[in-house]
Amino acid sequence: MGDMLGREVELDVTGIAHGGISVARLDGRVVFVSDTLPGETVRARVTDDRKKSFWRAETVSVVEASPHRREHVWSAASVDRSPEDRAGGAEFGHIELAHQRELKSQVVRDALTRTGGLDPDQATVRVEALPGDDERGGAGWRTRVRLHLDAEGRPGQYAARSHRVVHVADLPLATPEVAEAAPLGEAFPGEEHVDVLAPSTGGARLIIGKQAPSTVTEQVGERTFQLDDGGFWQVHRHAAETLTSAVQQMIDPARFEPGAANLDLYGGVGLLAAAVGDAFGSRVRITSVESDERATEHASENLADWLGASAVTARVDRWVRQAVAQATSAERDRSRAATVVLDPPRSGAGRPVVDGLADLAPAQVVYVACDPVALARDLALFRDRGYDVDALRAFDLFPSTHHVETVVRLIRR
Structure with a gap:
């Protein structure tokens, strides 16, 4: 190994992988290659040949273009530039927008079937566009x-x-x-x-x-949210309203109990807790848990309309573990009737949080995920603890990049 580094090879690209990378084969070996898409033939430079099982390469030029290739939405990231000078952050910008969503659907389906263990029909999803993106060709969305x-x-x-x-x-x-x-x-x-x-x-x-x-104000529908200018907020101009309505629609009203111990985990400044409150009325009890103290301070103000809403500063894994350890039998009943919304970071919720939630045994979980592979790992953990995927949607919150947002409803078996 090591003698191919920096060499140029011709590759037939056959598939798409997670992370915005395409898949090709060279003499039976898998090569992960950037700046291309399935159906193309490209000349590519090998950038990593240390592993026996796969290599990495970057496209230098396109020999045979896919019919889905378009002029790159950002010239700074185009294949016309040498690979080391291409700007990052727009790795799908050379692909027609509708086809980007098709590839993202495949990535979600692959993750949910291979890693999540879902049946292919259960994992079939159509990535939905956000307002205005088709008109702008997947540009002009980052706030x-x-x-x-x-x-x-x-x-x-x-x-x-x-x-x-x-x-x-x-x-x-x-x-x-x-x-x-x-x-x-x-x-x-x-x-x-x-x-x-x-x-x-x-x-x-x-x-x-x-x-x-300093504090900024974001408006979502009729409601406003205060947050720090450097605090977390969804980046796409229509993401907050899209996720608000997606979460509202994903909660099964037959399983929702306003007075239960409802939770909004990784709650930020309270966007999704407010979505639940707006959908189910002022009697809703919901606790929003977030590790960032400044975000929690804002969440307390943003959720002031609901008497039963509160915001807690804590690491989610510790908070859940403590909730399990200290629950009285009355609290256990309120937890079993609960709806849990969680929107973890890219790495997912992980076993301690999933196990803790399974011990609380809520009636339904609505999981908002920005990484399909991390989501799939967590769904497999949930399944082992008696929760099945009941509904699934995906949204193109990050056009011209490989990222995709998925919203899943899990119900207790």
Whole structure:
């Protein structure tokens, strides 16, 4: 091994893998290759040949293009640039938008069947578009962008699969407000990054380095949410309202009990707890659990309309473990009647949280996931503890990238 590194090879691309990478074969060996799509023949440079089972490569040029290839939505990430100079963060930008969603559907289905153990018909899902994305060709949706700074403090984006800053002339995935505010030609010596954001109210702003947080207001339907300017909020301009209605529709009303010990785990500033409260009325009892103290402070204010809503600062795994250990029999009954909404980070909830939830034995779990493989691992854990997938939807919250959001309802057997 090791003698192929840097060599160029011709590859027939046959499939799509998780992470925005396509799959090819060379003399029987799997090669994971970037900047292409199934059905193409490409010349690619081998970037990693250390493993016996697979290699990694990046496309240098397209020999035979797929009918689904389009001109890249971002010239800075195009195959016309040498691989080390391509900006990261738009790894599906060379694929027609409808076909991007088709590939994402395949990735979700593969993860849920291979890792999650679901039947193929159960795992079949159509990735749904968000409003305006077809008209804008999968551009113009990001309300938040982080610009990384080079040694002189000049902003750019990380090159794909590296931490090297490449300079870019534009930010086509950003909303027009963010793109206009982005200080691409300026310099910020001594800083590491500049965040550019345009919340739904109050105009665009910059966060330079570690400056003290200020509060911004996001509007979702009729409701407003306060959060720190650097705090977590869904990036797509229509993501918060899309997930609000998806979670509301995913909760089975026949299994919902307003007075039960309902939970919103990894709750952030209370977006999904508010979705539950709005759907089921002011009598809803729900506890939102979030490890970020500033987010929890905002959640307490954002959830003030519901007398039974509260926000707790805690690590979710510890909070769940404690809830199991300290539950009285009355609390166990309230937990068994409960609906749990969880929206974990990319790495998923993991065994301690799944096991703890299974011990609380809620009537239904609505799981919002931004990583299909982590979701699939957790679904297998839930299945072992008596929970089955009852409904499934997927949303294209990140057009022109490989990311996809999935929302699943699990019910107790």
